[in-house]
Amino acid sequence: MSEPLTPDSSGGLVRVRIDLGYDGTNFSGWALQPSHRTVQGVLEEALGVLFGATDRLATTCAGRTDAGVHARGQVVHVDIAEAPWARHELRAARRLAGLLPADVVVHDVRRAPLGFEARFSALWRRYSYTVHDGLGRWDPLLRNHVLRHRVAAGAALDVEAMNEASRQLIGEHDFTAFCRQRLGAGTIRTLLALSWVRDDDELVRADVLADAFCHSMVRSLVGALLEVGDRRQPPSWPADILGQRAGTATRAIDFRVAPAKGLVLEEVHYPHALAEQATRARRFRSL
Amino acid sequence: MSEPLTPDSSGGLVRVRIDLGYDGTNFSGWALQPSHRTVQGVLEEALGVLFGATDRLATTCAGRTDAGVHARGQVVHVDIAEAPWARHELRAARRLAGLLPADVVVHDVRRAPLGFEARFSALWRRYSYTVHDGLGRWDPLLRNHVLRHRVAAGAALDVEAMNEASRQLIGEHDFTAFCRQRLGAGTIRTLLALSWVRDDDELVRADVLADAFCHSMVRSLVGALLEVGDRRQPPSWPADILGQRAGTATRAIDFRVAPAKGLVLEEVHYPHALAEQATRARRFRSL
Numbered sequence: 001m002s003e004p005l006t007p008d009s010s011g012g013l014v015r016v017r018i019d020l021g022y023d024g025t026n027f028s029g030w031a032l033q034p035s036h037r038t039v040q041g042v043l044e045e046a047l048g049v050l051f052g053a054t055d056r057l058a059t060t061c062a063g064r065t066d067a068g069v070h071a072r073g074q075v076v077h078v079d080i081a082e083a084p085w086a087r088h089e090l091r092a093a094r095r096l097a098g099l100l101p102a103d104v105v106v107h108d109v110r111r112a113p114l115g116f117e118a119r120f121s122a123l124w125r126r127y128s129y130t131v132h133d134g135l136g137r138w139d140p141l142l143r144n145h146v147l148r149h150r151v152a153a154g155a156a157l158d159v160e161a162m163n164e165a166s167r168q169l170i171g172e173h174d175f176t177a178f179c180r181q182r183l184g185a186g187t188i189r190t191l192l193a194l195s196w197v198r199d200d201d202e203l204v205r206a207d208v209l210a211d212a213f214c215h216s217m218v219r220s221l222v223g224a225l226l227e228v229g230d231r232r233q234p235p236s237w238p239a240d241i242l243g244q245r246a247g248t249a250t251r252a253i254d255f256r257v258a259p260a261k262g263l264v265l266e267e268v269h270y271p272h273a274l275a276e277q278a279t280r281a282r283r284f285r286s287l
Numbered sequence: 288m289s290e291p292l293t294p295d296s297s298g299g300l301v302r303v304r305i306d307l308g309y310d311g312t313n314f315s316g317w318a319l320q321p322s323h324r325t326v327q328g329v330l331e332e333a334l335g336v337l338f339g340a341t342d343r344l345a346t347t348c349a350g351r352t353d354a355g356v357h358a359r360g361q362v363v364h365v366d367i368a369e370a371p372w373a374r375h376e377l378r379a380a381r382r383l384a385g386l387l388p389a390d391v392v393v394h395d396v397r398r399a400p401l402g403f404e405a406r407f408s409a410l411w412r413r414y415s416y417t418v419h420d421g422l423g424r425w426d427p428l429l430r431n432h433v434l435r436h437r438v439a440a441g442a443a444l445d446v447e448a449m450n451e452a453s454r455q456l457i458g459e460h461d462f463t464a465f466c467r468q469r470l471g472a473g474t475i476r477t478l479l480a481l482s483w484v485r486d487d488d489e490l491v492r493a494d495v496l497a498d499a500f501c502h503s504m505v506r507s508l509v510g511a512l513l514e515v516g517d518r519r520q521p522p523s524w525p526a527d528i529l530g531q532r533a534g535t536a537t538r539a540i541d542f543r544v545a546p547a548k549g550l551v552l553e554e555v556h557y558p559h560a561l562a563e564q565a566t567r568a569r570r571f572r573s574l
Contacts, residue, residue, distance in 0.1 A: 140309050
């Protein structure tokens with residue numbers, strides 16, 4: 001992607017970090033697509049209006065979410081010409097929010113530290129996935145954000161078994177078995193944390209943290225772990241798939257990729273030096 | 288509204304109780320309106336299809352919710368001819384759900400006990416109202432169901448003061464000051480419970496229970512209590528409004544009716560004899 005900017009090579013551009021969230025229900029995912037409503041599409045349009053750009057202001061995000069996937073803590077960078085940035089810097093978040101639809105929330109817009117790159121600087125990403133496994137009434141206000149999972153034989157999900165299975169997946173592995181194939185994309189990832197908690201009587205939530213994720217990885221992991229939660233597979237089964245699959249590409253995977261709507265990009269973490277507000281750069285400018 | 292049915296006067300009709308929930312975001316409220324999407328409209332259309340009715344199947348609900356107001360526990364009755372009801376009785380909930388859009392959830396469809404009337408049999412209704420008063424990030428997944436309230440001077444809502452104010456409103460009163468005027472509609476109501484809890488760091492929820500509510504009553508009470516929570520008015524102020532207003536209709540009310548989206552009809556309660564499933568009626572039929 002784009003190279004980190006240095007003051008000398010910036011050509012009068014400011015790298016800007018945008019923190020935002022969105023309800024993914026009515027978006028065809030993050031990535032720009034002609035004649036589809038995407039988060040990147042509405043964001044770049046709003047940036048173009050705010051900063052009066054004649055060319056596309058190309059954004060790069062930390063986690064490319066699929067259609068129907070939500071974000072509470074997406075991070076984006078974009079390079080803006082010095083003069084329009086200076087005009088809007090102090091009220092950029094508010095003005096950008098005013099140009100965006102209600103299903104996108106702007107948390108913060110600020111000059112990024114030197115060397116910041118939303119995608120490649122990230123140390124880890126954290127996602128959540130929420131499942132409703134109750135027999136009680138379904139809450140219509142959850143329908144776009146929570147998977148309604150009807151458990152086998154009316155028993156609730158076995159969260160302890162799901163956690164036992166999850167622990168066996170942690171670490172650096174070839175996650176081919178849990179990735180949708182993309183030509184040229186690597187599948188070796190470090191899963192840093194994966195655990196399940198019962199949030200209330202009928203809601204079970206996964207927290208998943210990795211250096212990076214390949215395509216559909218969280219939803220595939222959740223799909224396999226629901227098989228364990230439903231007692232259709234033993235806790236060792238997801239790790240078995242992982243081991244068997246590495247190096248082979250033919251074995252049929254007999255679990256479903258969990259639906260998009262339960263998935264939320266919660267947080268992206270950067271090295272301390274890159275996460276700081278770019279106070280030094282700003283101080284330098286005002287000399 | 289409609290009279291309770293007795294076996295002799297039913298003319299071959301079965302009174303059916305429908306329990307349902309809905310996300311009110313994309314509805315112009317409960318009540319049927321020409322060329323507007325309303326909950327009653329989509330429900331009556333689905334009932335007509337399911338039961339093959341040529342005339343309108345008129346429904347009556349327990350709580351007529353305004354545009355943007357949600358329900359987790361709405362209760363409705365409708366009278367259906369014996370023959371089509373008998374064809375669908377065993378799978379009525381599932382079949383009705385299949386004919387309704389995703390923002391309406393069917394909890395239950397069953398033959399009502401003799402004398403059941405969704406609106407007039409109800410002993411009390413319970414609503415919730417949820418407010419976000421945090422300075423932290425706004426969650427895009429809450430935007431249609433929670434009021435984002437920016438508190439004065441950055442302080443959180445004073446939940447204790449709101450509870451103190453709420454306690455003074457409990458009991459039978461003329462709630463004119465908290466009702467939108469409707470010709471011919473009474474304004475004397477018994478407020479059975481009204482209390483606030485902080486659900487998590489940034490979410491505060493009211494639970495409001497009354498025998499019945501006049502138009503906009505919960506949203507008006509919430510609006511006045513937010514003035515107390517913001518320390519703009521003392522805890523005695525909402526009760527003062529109540530007292531001053533009874534009998535007069537001219538005093539300007541200096542608080543805002545809280546927006547619809549934070550409001551949810553949670554539950555409607557009926558006398559025990561009317562809440563039971565109509566097993567006796569069914570047993571009688573099968574003789």
